[in-house]
Amino acid sequence: MTGVRDQQRLELKGALEAVLMVVDEPATAEHLAKVLDRTPREVADALRALADEYTAQRRGFELRLVAGGWRFYTRPEYAAAVEAFVLDxxxxxxxxxxxxxxxxxxxxxxxxxxxxxxxxxxxxxxxxxxxxxxxxxxxxxxxxxxxxxxxxxxxxxxxxxxxxxxxxxxxxxxxxxxxxxxxxxxxxxxxxxxxxxxxxxxxxxxxxxx
The missing domain is CATH 1.10.10.10 (Winged helix-like DNA-binding domain superfamily/Winged helix DNA-binding domain)
Structure with a gap:
């Protein structure tokens, strides 16, 4: 059973990443849960886990909870690189x-x-x-x-x-x-x-x- 639960968590994380890549504004855990047919608790736990993983891995982006919803943002320490790309x-x-x-x-x-x-x-x-x-x-x-x-x-x-x-x-x-x-x-x-x-x-x- 543990293996099945782990696989379900991985699938949920992957689905959340895919959806959050295309949102135009922060998405709430409740809305994401409804779309993915999961419980709000499962989605909230998966979102926090993803945010912690990105921080631990020092990724160039981060997952933030802003105004009650979740969305990807570039990490502040890479602002100079993003600014150079945009201004170019x-x-x-x-x-x-x-x-x-x-x-x-x-x-x-x-x-x-x-x-x-x-x-x-x-x-x-x-x-x-x-x-x-x-x-x-x-x-x-x-x-x-x-x-x-x-x-x-x-x-x-x-x-x-x-x-x-x-x-x-x-x-x-x-x-x-x-x-x-x-x-x-x-x-x-x-x-x-x-x-x-x-x-x-x-x-x-x-x-x-x-």
Missing amino acids: GQQARLTQAALETLAVVAYRQPVSRSRVSAVRGVNCDGVMRTLLQRGLVAEAGAEPETGAILYRTTNYFLERMGLRGLDELPELAPFLPEADAIEAETQEGVPSFDPDAPDTDVDDDKTTEL
Whole structure:
């Protein structure tokens, strides 16, 4: 029986690692337990065990309990390496997909990823991560109804665009006649894309300096 229990613990740890690799915000032990069909106690014990193992092994990442949920974070002592990697890509050109996503955030902010995806008609999670890494967008709280993270443009965005404020953005309506229809769709919360489909924007080869 001991061997069976050990195998079950290993399987649970592996499943938790796989799920936590793709979460966008901290996941609670209760939610993870429901998804994996385990008890909250089993999941909580496995999460703490994983966190202790990563610390003991001096891994480059750690598993933290933040705001009631668990998520992977890079370990503070490796912040310089992460910063060097992120800043190395600051001068790279933005793809057309990234520019379109940035425009949606600029005009609809604060806005959630799902709303941005609904407006563009494709999953934009990968592109949003790029914009966050570039410092062009930042988190702006959570949506009261759904708890989804909201995003806004940053001062760095204004600097790169040569704007003193968002009020200097050009009027959108003359260039997007269907804006009202899109707004109605997003307000209804009905996405016009398959949420499980891969982000096809990542490989867009049209680039623009920003």
